[in-house]
Structure formats: structure tokens, C-alpha cells
Amino acid sequence: MSRPARHSKTPTSVSASSRNLSAGSAVGSGVNLLFFSSSFCDPCIQTRGVLKQVAMLLPDVKIAELDVARDTAEAEKAGIRSTPTIVIAAEDGTEVFRAEGVPTVNQVLVALAKAV
Incomplete structure (x- = not known):
């Protein structure tokens, strides 16, 4: 990435999106939710x-x-x-939701219900 990600405590952006993440991405391997983070991000x-609570439910x-520092190509794509950013994709890899900051x-x- 050309510039460091900024950090956001509360969701600054929650949006629906139609971006398609490639089949080579983690979403293409059956992942419903991508969590972009950084090691120094409170x-x-x-x-x-x-997300632990969501996984329990x-x-x-x-x-x-x-990690945006380690997975720079995926983060740029x-x-x-900013971190944290949550991206939720439908089964075909089409992005349906994005939230920057800490979601509830x-x-x-x-x-996730919208992605089904």
C-alpha cells in the first residue's frame, strides 16, 4: 500500500458495495467475511x-x-x-457490505444476512 492505513474506533463508513473480489482471494475460497487489520491497531x-461473538452465534x-502490512496486495485490491475494515462477500465473491471502524x-x- 502506498500510504499507511488510518485507524478508526467507530464505524466511519458502512456501505453496500458491488466490488468483486477475485477467485484467488480469501473470499474465493469460501470465506464470507474478511477482516482487514494491523498489528498496532487498538x-x-x-x-x-x-467477530468472536459473531462466530459463536x-x-x-x-x-x-x-494484516494490511503482510497482505498488501489483497488490501490494495x-x-x-483504514483499519479495522470488515468486508462481507456473497458466495460468488461479490462484495455486499463494508464497514470501516469497529462494527457492532x-x-x-x-x-451477513444480506449476503445470503
Whole structure:
């Protein structure tokens, strides 16, 4: 990435999207939710807690965490501007939801329902 990701504590952007993540991406391998994080991001710790709760409620949901410093190509392809960012994709890889900042459990659950 050409510039470091900024960190966001509360969701600054929640949107529906039609971006298609490639078949080579983690989404293409059956992942429903991508969590873009960075090791020095305090809000990312909160987001991990939210996603842990979601995983307990919906054990079949596949979640992949990608570090923007390590997975730069994937982060650039997904247009990640800040961490944490959650991207939810339909089974075909089409992005249906994106939230920058720490989402609530309810936001993630609603977005996952839209992806089905």
C-alpha cells in the first residue's frame, strides 16, 4: 500500500458495495467475511471481540483476518483505507457490505444476512 492505513474506533463508513473480489482471494475460497487489520491497531482488538461473538452465534460463517502490512496486495485490491475494515462477500465473491471502524455484532449479523 502506498500510504499507511488510518485507524478508526467507530464505524466511519458502512456501505453496500458491488466490488468483486477475485477467485484467488480469501473470499474465493469460501470465506464470507474478511477482516482487514494491523498489528498496532487498538480498534482491531475490539473488532476481534465482535467477530468472536459473531462466530459463536453463527459457527458456519467463515472469517479470515488479513494484516494490511503482510497482505498488501489483497488490501490494495480491496481498496482498504483504514483499519479495522470488515468486508462481507456473497458466495460468488461479490462484495455486499463494508464497514470501516469497529462494527457492532448486530451490524455484522445484518450484513451477513444480506449476503445470503
